[in-house]
Amino acid sequence: MTSEQELLAEQVLNAHRQSAPDGSLRAHRAWHDLDPDARRETAEAAERLRKLEAALSPEGHSSTVSAVLARLRSSRGTP
C-alpha cells in the first residue's frame, strides 16, 4: 500500500459510520478511495484490530459491537 492508501485505510479502520437518510449505514468516505487490494488488506486488518479491541475491553466488546450497542441505546433513548 502507498502511504496515501495507508492513511485512508487507517480511517476506514475506525468503526464510526454515518447513517444514510434511509437509516442504512454508509460506507466510510475514505473506503471509496481505496483500490481493491487495499480494501481487502484493510478488511483483514480490521479482523485483527477488532479482536485486539475486544481483548482490551472489560466487556469483550470491539468498537464495532460498541458502536452497534450505542445506536440501539440511542434509538431507545437510554444512555
Add this chain to the structure above:
Amino acid sequence: MVDEAQLLAALRAGDLTAFGQWAARAEPSLRAALRPFAAAVDVEAVVQEALLRVWQVAPRFTPDGRPNALLRFACVTARNAAVSELRRSGPSAATLDDVERALASEPTGRPWEPDPFLRAAIAECREQLPKQPGLALTARLTSAGADDDATLANRLGMKLNTFLQNFTRARKLLQACLEKKGVRLDEELAP
C-alpha cells in the same frame, strides 16, 4: 457460555447486555463470511448493519435445531446485506464470481472467545506504547465508533494525518510486542 434458548429469551425481553455478549462472539464469524466481498463493500458498515438487523429480527427468530442457529442466520443476513450493497454499486464480473463462490459455501458460524493469556499479553503490550501512539489508541478505544478521526484528532490537539500515523504506529508496535511474547496474531486471532 450462554445457551442459545436462554439467549433468545433474553433477546425477546430486549436485553441489550445479552445481545452485546452474543455480538462479541459473533463478529469474527460475520467478518469471515464477508471476506469474499471485501473489495466490493465496506465490510465494517455491513457488519454493523447485519448486527442491527439481527437485533430487530431476534424476537421472532425460530432456531432450526442445529448449533449456533442465530449466528448462522446472522452470517446469511450479513451476506444478503453485502449482496444488496453490491447490486447498488454495479459489480464487475470478477466480483460476481467471488460472490457466487462465497454463497455456495455455508457459513461456519463458530463463536469466538478471546483466551485469558491473549488478553493479558495485549494489555501488557499496550502499557509499553510510547505516549502519542498510546493516546491515539486510547482515543479510538474510548470513542468506540462514536466519532470520526477528525474529531478524535482535534480532541487530542493533533492534525488528522499525525493522529492516523500515531494510530498506525500503535497497531504495529502492539503487533511487534505480541510477536515477541510468542503470540502469533494470525493464528490467535483466526475466526
